[in-house]
Structure formats: structure tokens, C-alpha cells
Amino acid sequence: MxxxxxxxxxxxxxxxxxxxxxxxxxxxxxxxxxxxxxxxxxxxxxxxxxxxxxxxxxxxxxxxxxxxxxxxxxxxxxxxxxxxxxxxxxxxxxxxxxxxxxxxxxxxxxxxxCYTHLPTAETGEDKRIIRFFSQCFDRPAFQDEFVQEGSIEAFDRAIEDTITAINVGCLKDRNGNILFQCLGKSYLSNTDWREKMDSIVDMLRAIRSRYHLAIQLGQISIGGENKGKQYYVFHNYEVAKWFDETRAQIIYLFSAICKEAGIPKLVFPRKRKTSIYG
Ligand SMILES: [Zn+2]
Structure with missing residues (x-):
């Protein structure tokens, strides 16, 4: 029963x-x-x-x-x-x-x-949320280009944590401690910014799906994790390129919001390495 x-x-x-x-x-x-x-x-x-x-x-x-x-x-x-x-x-x-x-x-x-801070005519609250998202993107997974082989912050988890942070307004470290707390994207009163953040979350989800698929198809090999970093090897240049282009698009889209909000914009990649695809 x-x-x-x-x-x-x-x-x-x-x-x-x-x-x-x-x-x-x-x-x-x-x-x-x-x-x-x-x-x-x-x-x-x-x-x-x-x-x-x-x-x-x-x-x-x-x-x-x-x-x-x-x-x-x-x-x-x-x-x-x-x-x-x-x-x-x-x-x-x-x-x-x-x-x-x-x-x-x-x-x-x-x-x-946080109901007293709910979207009102004051745009300061939106700005605070965007600043929080900016902190969430301030990590190697959104700064470093993939090369043929190298190591990067545990990529899938970094993307997953970022999606959670944008949705619920809470960014945690690996031990579950809260690093930053704010509000999720649904609280943005600027509808254009909210729609852009929806698109960014869709793109982040696509990155996760493609990453899992690439591992299954043997297009990326992932090594063990060491101090939050993971060794990787790309066997397919096109796939590496797709990840870099998609992350660049996300940062580009987000930077447009930053510009309007008057906060420092982000750049991808943080520094240009010798790229595998020239
Ligand atoms: Zn659900």
C-alpha cells in the first residue's frame, strides 16, 4: 500500500x-x-x-x-x-x-x-541585484578560455552554482556556506534586464547539457578534482570553441546590463591565452 x-x-x-x-x-x-x-x-x-x-x-x-x-x-x-x-x-x-x-x-x-525591498520605483534595488550577479560571474569558469588541455575550476559545478545564484539570489561555496545573498532575477523591476537574465540562465543550462553530452561522446576528458580545480583535455576543437563563444555571449549580454546600471562591465576571456583554434 x-x-x-x-x-x-x-x-x-x-x-x-x-x-x-x-x-x-x-x-x-x-x-x-x-x-x-x-x-x-x-x-x-x-x-x-x-x-x-x-x-x-x-x-x-x-x-x-x-x-x-x-x-x-x-x-x-x-x-x-x-x-x-x-x-x-x-x-x-x-x-x-x-x-x-x-x-x-x-x-x-x-x-x-525582503518584502520591504521589493521592486518599487527605486532603481537602486535592481542595481544591487545586478551587482550581486556580477560577483557570481567573477570566477574562472567565466573568465578563462579553454585551451586544448589545461585545468579550470570544477566547471559543471561552477555553472550549476551560478544558475542557482541567479534564480534564488544566494551564492554558496563548496561547503555550503553562503558567500553572498541578495534576490533572484525574478525581482528585477526592469523587464528588459529580467528578460536578458532569463536568456542568460537558458544559455547556462545549454552549457551544462552540452558539457555532459561532450563528456559522454568523448569530446572532452575530465580528470580528478584537486582543490576545486579540474584537469581537462579537449579532443574536439569545435566543441571547445562553442564553450568559449557561448561564455563570451553570456558575458557580453550581462555587460550590456552592467553598462546601463553604471557598474563595471566584465570581459571574457580575462586574459588571452594561446588559443587552440587561432
Ligand atoms: Zn522544477
Whole structure:
């Protein structure tokens, strides 16, 4: 028998996540109005962290039925991410899912605590958010060109952390300590800047997908991690070029916002190395 959540538990889970998906890389809104004035649309799911029944993902036989259907064992996600966590339980462990929940609850709380700073006529708040994003891009993953072989800051995680920071307004170090805290991109009152940041997040996601694919296809070899740096070898020049061009586009797009905001713009690459593709 499945240990289903009660509607009360589902409601608590959705509200604790600020009614948004709890994957920090997503944070998609899950509620919206229905055409019927008396209804609303919900695209969110109260997902079980350890499965509701034997044989399901991360099932824990030592838990009682009560524990399995408790708030403690749930996470609010969009449908895509609810499917995702159940598709690979080796990758999406109990620890990782609980970390997602903790980050998203903090983000939801921060959204409320900062209500006095919510977008108003004052443009100072937008400027503060852009300055925060600028700090997030101030790292080797957005400064150093790829060469045929070399080492760079653990690339995939750096990109992932940056997406999270832009979405939820919180940048953490590898040990989970908060380095900078501000507001996510949805708080920008300048719609042009907000749309540009949406595009930048789409591009960052594309970088992650292409990076994973390139590893699978053997176009990049990745060595072990040492002090946050990772050794790499590119076997395909076109792929290396794509990563550099895409990062350059991101920094170019972001710099246009910086210029309008009157804060120092960024450049990619930080310094030109001997490039493999001339
Ligand atoms: Zn999601």
C-alpha cells in the first residue's frame, strides 16, 4: 500500500517552498489562475523523498508508514523535476534532495523577509541585484578560455552554482556556506534586464547539457578534482570553441546590463591565452 501524503501535507510542502519548484536550478512557479474564476492551476507535485511503497526510489524499509507520509519525507517540485528525481536514484540521493529542499526553503523565506525591498520605483534595488550577479560571474569558469588541455575550476559545478545564484539570489561555496545573498532575477523591476537574465540562465543550462553530452561522446576528458580545480583535455576543437563563444555571449549580454546600471562591465576571456583554434 502506498503511503500517500494528505492534502494538508501537500499544502504545507508547497507553501514551505514558496509555491515554487524546490530544485534550486528550477524554482519555477507552480500555481496560476484558471479561466474558471473559482479555480487555480497547479503544476506542482508533492514528491516522496523516500518512496511511498516498496520497490520505489530510495525506499527505506526502516521508516514507519507515518514517517513516510510526513512533511519531513516530502519535497515540492514541478512535474519535470518530480520525474527527474525518480529516474536516477543514484544521482538524486536523499541527501541531495534534502539539500534542495533546505536551499529552496531559505530562498522562500528570503523572498518574504525582503518584502520591504521589493521592486518599487527605486532603481537602486535592481542595481544591487545586478551587482550581486556580477560577483557570481567573477570566477574562472567565466573568465578563462579553454585551451586544448589545461585545468579550470570544477566547471559543471561552477555553472550549476551560478544558475542557482541567479534564480534564488544566494551564492554558496563548496561547503555550503553562503558567500553572498541578495534576490533572484525574478525581482528585477526592469523587464528588459529580467528578460536578458532569463536568456542568460537558458544559455547556462545549454552549457551544462552540452558539457555532459561532450563528456559522454568523448569530446572532452575530465580528470580528478584537486582543490576545486579540474584537469581537462579537449579532443574536439569545435566543441571547445562553442564553450568559449557561448561564455563570451553570456558575458557580453550581462555587460550590456552592467553598462546601463553604471557598474563595471566584465570581459571574457580575462586574459588571452594561446588559443587552440587561432
Ligand atoms: Zn522544477
Amino acid at each position: 502506498r503511503d500517500e501524503f494528505t492534502s494538508k501535507t501537500k499544502e504545507i510542502l508547497s507553501k514551505r517552498a514558496g509555491a515554487r519548484c524546490s530544485n534550486p536550478n528550477c524554482r519555477k512557479s507552480t500555481f496560476a489562475p484558471h479561466t474558471d474564476i473559482n479555480k487555480s492551476i497547479n503544476i506542482g507535485v508533492a514528491a516522496h523523498i523516500t518512496a511511498a511503497e516498496i520497490g520505489g526510489p530510495r525506499y527505506d524499509p526502516n521508516m514507519t508508514s507515518e514517517e513516510r507520509k510526513s512533511v519531513e519525507n516530502g519535497i515540492w517540485l514541478c512535474q519535470v523535476d518530480a520525474k527527474l528525481i525518480d529516474s536516477d536514484e543514484m544521482r538524486y540521493t536523499v541527501e541531495i534532495i534534502k539539500e534542495w529542499r533546505a536551499i529552496s526553503e531559505k530562498a522562500a523565506l528570503l523572498d518574504i523577509e
